[in-house]
Amino acid sequence: LKRVAILTSGGDAPGMNAAIRALTLHALSHEYQVVGFYGGYNGLIDEDYTELSAANVGDIIHRGGTILKSARCPQMLSEAGILQAANSLRKCHIDALVVIGGDGSFKGAQALQEHWQGQLIGIPGTIDNDINGTEATIGFHTAIDTALDCIDKIRDTAQAFERTFVVEVMGRDCGILAMEAGLASGAEQIICKELIEDEQAFLDELKEEMAQSLRQDKHPSYVLVMAEHSLSISAQQLADQLSEYTGVDSRSAILGYVQRGGAPVAGDRILATQLGVAAIEQLAMGTGGVMVGIKNNAITTIPFADTANTQTRNKDFVARLKQYRL
Ligand code: F6P
Numbered sequence: 001l002k003r004v005a006i007l008t009s010g011g012d013a014p015g016m017n018a019a020i021r022a023l024t025l026h027a028l029s030h031e032y033q034v035v036g037f038y039g040g041y042n043g044l045i046d047e048d049y050t051e052l053s054a055a056n057v058g059d060i061i062h063r064g065g066t067i068l069k070s071a072r073c074p075q076m077l078s079e080a081g082i083l084q085a086a087n088s089l090r091k092c093h094i095d096a097l098v099v100i101g102g103d104g105s106f107k108g109a110q111a112l113q114e115h116w117q118g119q120l121i122g123i124p125g126t127i128d129n130d131i132n133g134t135e136a137t138i139g140f141h142t143a144i145d146t147a148l149d150c151i152d153k154i155r156d157t158a159q160a161f162e163r164t165f166v167v168e169v170m171g172r173d174c175g176i177l178a179m180e181a182g183l184a185s186g187a188e189q190i191i192c193k194e195l196i197e198d199e200q201a202f203l204d205e206l207k208e209e210m211a212q213s214l215r216q217d218k219h220p221s222y223v224l225v226m227a228e229h230s231l232s233i234s235a236q237q238l239a240d241q242l243s244e245y246t247g248v249d250s251r252s253a254i255l256g257y258v259q260r261g262g263a264p265v266a267g268d269r270i271l272a273t274q275l276g277v278a279a280i281e282q283l284a285m286g287t288g289g290v291m292v293g294i295k296n297n298a299i300t301t302i303p304f305a306d307t308a309n310t311q312t313r314n315k316d317f318v319a320r321l322k323q324y325r326l
Pocket residue numbers: 011072102126127128170171172228260
């Protein structure tokens with residue numbers, strides 16, 4: 001093993017830079033050469049890369065975004081794109097590739113593995129925490145804190161105006177971010193797919209619980225944290241329905257991309273460092289075709305094919321936390 005490449009792919013997440021730093025420094029300590037492809041798989045296909053040295057990664061541990069840029073790459077969904085990517089790896093004399101991203105990025109890695117003999121390792125990097133084989137993904141801890149900061153501020157205005165607020169957080173199809181941000185902010189209601197069997201019944205119960213609570217004047221403010229894509233109606237439509245049902249002015253706030261930015265919190269920097277070092281150690285042992293993750297503070301590995309198997313994981317995760325909703 002001589003030459004290791006890194007790319008960041010899919011939705012950027014705070015801590016991706018810390019992972020690039022850890023990978024680069026640890027690979028250099030093994031005397032491997034390190035290169036970074038720009039813009040995810042697009043840079044790989046276009047052979048757009050840079051050599052990485054210790055100096056290149058010396059002041060990035062605290063920065064959001066990714067110095068290598070990120071993107072989604074539709075070309076990796078076609079056989080032609082995958083063959084081109086495999087060809088680029090050969091042309092650039094790459095022996096191992098580390099992909100930092102989410103499950104879409106690992107699908108690409110899995111497909112690539114069929115056409116390229118080198119070693120491929122994945123590192124989970126996404127604010128959604130929706131990857132099987134790890135308890136946490138890089139960026140998740142920061143995204144919760146960002147969402148929390150916003151929800152706390154929304155609660156202030158909710159309290160002052162005696163309004164209720166539906167706050168929509170990201171997570172793609174996973175409710176863990178909503179559940180954790182909801183618990184941490186003391187949200188009166190948390191809405192995510194994992195908790196819903198029958199949407200109408202769920203909403204009927206929620207509205208009645210809310211109306212009763214407001215009637216008893218139990219809450220000086222009332223906040224609902226809702227995961228994106230969890231309902232067939234939008235956050236604003238839900239707020240309108242709540243206004244009508246409870247008679248209390250309800251508004252919506254969609255936090256959106258703010259959750260992807262900012263300096264990574266300590267938890268994400270440490271996770272990124274652990275996983276970066278672990279990925280290089282796996283490569284040094286000759287391993288390929290797996291993602292490195294963390295469970296009970298120990299490194300785990302899982303085949304790429306199993307990383308998307310998230311339904312039970314997410315449901316269990318949310319159910320465990322739901323017990324603590326007050
Ligand atoms: O996967 C990260 C994420 O921010 C999701 O939470 C969100 O649904 C999605 O990416 C948005 O994707 P895009 O950047 O393509 O708009």
